[in-house]
Amino acid sequence: MNIRLQRAVLALSVPVLALVLSVLVISLVLFLADDPIGAVWQVLRTAPAERNWANIIDKTTIYYLSGIAVAIGFRMNLFNIGVEGQFLVAALMAAFVAGEAWLPGYLNTGVAIIAAMVAGGLYAGIAGVLRAYRGVSEVISTIMLNAVAVGLTAFITRELAKSATQSNVSVVQTKLIPEESWIPNISIGDGPASEIYGFVVIAVVAGFVYWFMINRTRFGFDLRATGQSLTAAVASGINVKRMTVVAMMISGAFAGLVGLPYIFGEYHSYGSTFPAGLGFTGIAVALIGRNHPIGVALGALLFAFLDEQSNKLQIDAGVSPEIVKIMQGTILLMVVISSEVVRRYGLRLEQQHVARVLAQRDPASPPAEGVEGAERVKGVDGDGTHAATTLPATPGAVRDADDQPEEAPL
Amino acid sequence: MTQAVPHPDGASTTGGPPDDLAVQLRGIGKRFPGVIANDDINIDVRRGTIHAIVGENGAGKSTLMKILYGVQPPDSGTITINGRQLSLSSPADAIKAGVGMVFQHFMLADNLTVVENVVLGAERLHGIGRAARREIMRISDAYGLGIEPDRLVEELGVGARQRVEILKVLYRGATLIILDEPTAVLVPQEVEELFDNLRGLKQEGLSVIFISHKLDEVRAVADEITVIRRGTTVTTVTDPRSVTSRQLAELMVGAELPSPSTETSTVTDTVLLSVRDLTLPAPDGRPLLDAVSLEVHRGEVLGIAGVEGNGQAELVEAIMGMRPGVTGAIELAGVDISRSSTLDRREAGIGYIPEDRHRHGLLLDAPLWENRILGHQSRPPSSSRGLIRSRAARQDTERIIEDYDVRTPGPNVLARALSGGNQQKLIVGREMSSDPILLIASHPTRGVDVGAQAAIWDHIKTARRNGLAVLLISADLDELIGLSDRIEVILRGRLVGTFDPASVTPEQLGSAMTGATSDEGQAVTA
Incomplete structure (x- = not known):
């Protein structure tokens, strides 16, 4: 089989395998909890109403942006847990800039979006600089920056609210954005409940930009190369420190978009009731989507769908809505497990393919036993002694009996 | 049969x-x-x-x-x-x-002592206390291994570490010991010591399989x-x-053998690489590189001989700009590049075959054509104006596959699926593809089969004829003597002697490499 086709088939087998495994595990959980298994799957199989679809698409948009932001870091082996903090800072920045309305109409919107991305990027850049020049793990620093962001945005919001000349002090929020700078919602049916955020268009564009940047540009190549092998990246001339900072900043800039559908499509200001937790969902969504622009979209859709169905599960099937969290966790685990299993299987297939093609093409050549991946991996067995693992080497050609020397010519 | x-x-x-x-x-x-x-x-x-x-x-x-x-x-x-x-x-x-196995790559915990390493995982045999220690010393004495039980493994030289590995399998009661390429990491003198140990084992009635x-x-x-x-x-x-x-080798490959012998000299007067007083301080004491000065001319292969860990890797990485903290001057074709980035040095015409192709040379989980781009991201045909040209990269990869005889079904195969020799041929082809003026080849034929070795030697020789300057680092003394026009010996970060490959023997080089003939007059291994 053609190697690229084979890879595509393998890639598709990951979600199928994961889905089957997830259904099994979730059914088992339901069984152990004495919940109605059939009813749960029945609810999940029924198509959502139009109104629910609007909610699902809205949430998908937000989860997707968050997932893409995390995926950019993942591509370089950076674990940006700070999308949460970055999007809070950015959303506040967007609300502030748009609320001040220095420019008219959509010009104002555009500037506010850019300001949000810059704010998110700079905030993430702190972790990038710490990682690149001081060796601080970005996991630690972004977690702490999340905590800082929560406090910081709350403080600034309060300060802004004071100066926003509002009589009603119980509502802590920034100035309302003028209506001419809102991003209009798109209707997918009847009534205001069937409208989705216009920001969905920007999310699609963001997905395309992500794909193009990663796969088509030299910068994306450098980013992936650094993620795959730091040492090889250094030897190839990539400035790894700069890449770390830049990748982190771009991740933060995308994170800056996460809260904007709310700002421009729903709340039109940043206040103390602004939703939280979106950045963490992004981590799960990026993992499920294997950092692929379309995969992340599907992962976001799945999570949004399950979120939306949790009420129905409670009403129609009588199970606790928390089952949705269990489902999301299970699916995440199963995707990670199946993609690793499929990756190893695919690698083995490929090594065999290479060996076979070479054996057919050139039976007189020495067998290519040293398929390196299989050769190098060494493990430690139970006795503490060293054993090469049982990863199969895939040696090459069949012996050609006619090619042997008669007797030892010695 | x-x-x-x-x-x-x-x-x-x-x-x-x-x-x-x-x-x-x-x-x-x-x-x-x-x-x-x-x-x-x-x-x-x-x-x-x-x-x-x-x-x-x-x-x-x-x-x-x-x-x-x-x-x-x-x-x-x-x-x-x-x-x-x-x-x-x-x-x-x-x-x-x-049956006991001593792997080529040692499996010792550096931060533990010799005794701890031997006992680790075999605690049930003699415990971890005095009895174990006594047993270790008994084995060491019986077979003349000369083990120092309380030294940390990180303080030991390569030869001593190998003896610890052998002791480990003996301790576990092995009567048949398999040694996989045990001499690959040793200098000639250490090889002799190892052989004496093996003969000792033999006399005690043990059997040895030696690969x-x-x-x-x-x-x-x-x-x-x-x-x-x-x-x-x-x-x-x-x-x-x-x-x-030679007869053995011909039995191995079933064909006539290539040898790395040089042809007529193509050395010119034009200095392509000039390194002066290159120094790389180490955090603790002795510098990793100590005022290294060398010149490589157009059409010349300069060989660097040395026991592993005496600064060769640092020298290469310093010239490639991969090491911070290096002082001294590096000029490539008369241009000072000592402040340039690695990418700039590559663009200025340095081709680089790294010592460890898995860590520095390849993206193992990327297809061959992406590996073709690696290190050449900034240059045509693989990229232009900041964009990756995947079709051109694929075509050029096919050219390399053809010209350098990389055995692969095509350029879309993952690098990991190739054998070491074919991976290395791909790297050589890639590094030669943008017409470098200087090639830094670090152990270019390590771990590749005889066929690929001969091909790589040929490519180096051809390139040298075409006026390439080559800095060749190798642990294979035959390769060094066969390919080089001049050999410098590196010991503890310093160049300690120049040899003419036409007249030098591996033993002489070995002595210089261990410092037996240096002014300090004391043999030091690793």
Whole structure:
């Protein structure tokens, strides 16, 4: 089989395998909890109403942006847990800039979006600089920056609210954005409940930009190369420190978009009731989507769908809505497990393919036993002694009996 | 193949093995889907002998050793150890049967002492206290291993570490010791010490299986030599003194042999690379590089000889701009590049074949065409104006596959799926593809088979004829002597001597490498 086709088939087998495994595990959980298994799957199989679809698409948009932001870091082996903090800072920045309305109409919107991305990027850049020049793990620093962001945005919001000349002090929020700078919602049916955020268009564009940047540009190549092998990246001339900072900043800039559908499509200001937790969902969504622009979209859709169905599960099937969290966790685990299993299987297939093609093409050549991946991996067995693992080497050609020397010519 | 193992005792597959056989392998076969790794392997190892197994990379030695060490079960054939036919299903079984394996890459915990390393994982034998220590010293004395029990492993030289590995398997009760390429990391003097140790083991009645490429060494130490080619035993030589290395090598490859001999000198007066007073301080004491100065001319191959860990890796990385903190001047074709980035140096015309192709040379999980781009991201044909040109990169990869004889179904295959030799040929092809003026080749033929080795030598020679300057770092003294126009010896970060490859012997180089002839007059290994 053609190697690229084979890879595509393998890639598709990951979600199928994961889905089957997830259904099994979730059914088992339901069984152990004495919940109605059939009813749960029945609810999940029924198509959502139009109104629910609007909610699902809205949430998908937000989860997707968050997932893409995390995926950019993942591509370089950076674990940006700070999308949460970055999007809070950015959303506040967007609300502030748009609320001040220095420019008219959509010009104002555009500037506010850019300001949000810059704010998110700079905030993430702190972790990038710490990682690149001081060796601080970005996991630690972004977690702490999340905590800082929560406090910081709350403080600034309060300060802004004071100066926003509002009589009603119980509502802590920034100035309302003028209506001419809102991003209009798109209707997918009847009534205001069937409208989705216009920001969905920007999310699609963001997905395309992500794909193009990663796969088509030299910068994306450098980013992936650094993620795959730091040492090889250094030897190839990539400035790894700069890449770390830049990748982190771009991740933060995308994170800056996460809260904007709310700002421009729903709340039109940043206040103390602004939703939280979106950045963490992004981590799960990026993992499920294997950092692929379309995969992340599907992962976001799945999570949004399950979120939306949790009420129905409670009403129609009588199970606790928390089952949705269990489902999301299970699916995440199963995707990670199946993609690793499929990756190893695919690698083995490929090594065999290479060996076979070479054996057919050139039976007189020495067998290519040293398929390196299989050769190098060494493990430690139970006795503490060293054993090469049982990863199969895939040696090459069949012996050609006619090619042997008669007797030892010695 | 019926007469493949002419054995003096006339051992046959039908009769029981004679008493003096430590190991008898009969008709061992191992298939992987689509391919055959081992086919009808027959080997007799007599007790109290050193039995060498030689063969090209990929001939099936590793698979055979994995079978003998219980890592993989054979599909067919029998393994008889000390007269008992066994089926080994794990290394634990093999250890129980008295088989011990010393891997090429040492598996020692640097931050533990020798005693701790030996006892680790075998605590049940003699505990971890005084009894274990006594046993270790007993073994060390019995076989003349000269173990220093309380030293930290990180303080030990390569040779001493290897003795610890041997002691480890002896401690676990091995009577048959398999050594996989044990001399690859040693200098000639250390090799002699190792051989003395092996002879000691032999005298005590232990058996040794010795896997190697280096035929001179095999002939020097082995009592019998079995040659493996393409998964099967070609012949067993019962008197190593009756064959020449060349004959053995021809048995291994089944064809006429290439040699790395140089042709007429193409050295010119034009200095292409000039390095002056290159120094790299270490955080603790002795600098990693100490005022290294050298020049490489157009059309010249400058060889750097040295025991591993004496600054060669640092020298290369300093010239490539991969090391912060380097002082001194580096000029490439008259232009000062000592402040340039690695990318700028590459663009200025340095091709780089790294020492460790897996860590520095390749993205193993990326297709070959992406590996073609690596290190050439900024240059056509793989990229232009910041965008990756995947089609052009694929086409150019196909050119490399063709010109450099990379054995692969195509450019979309993952780098990991290729054998080491083919990976290395791809790297050589890539580094030569943008017409470099200087090639830094660090162990260019390490771990590749004889065929690929000859091809790589040819490419280096051709490039040298075309006016390339080559800085060649190698642990293979034959390769250095064969390819270089001049050899510098590096010891503890300093260049300590210049040799003419036309007149120098490996022994002389070995002495210089260990400092035996240097002004400090004391042999220091690693």
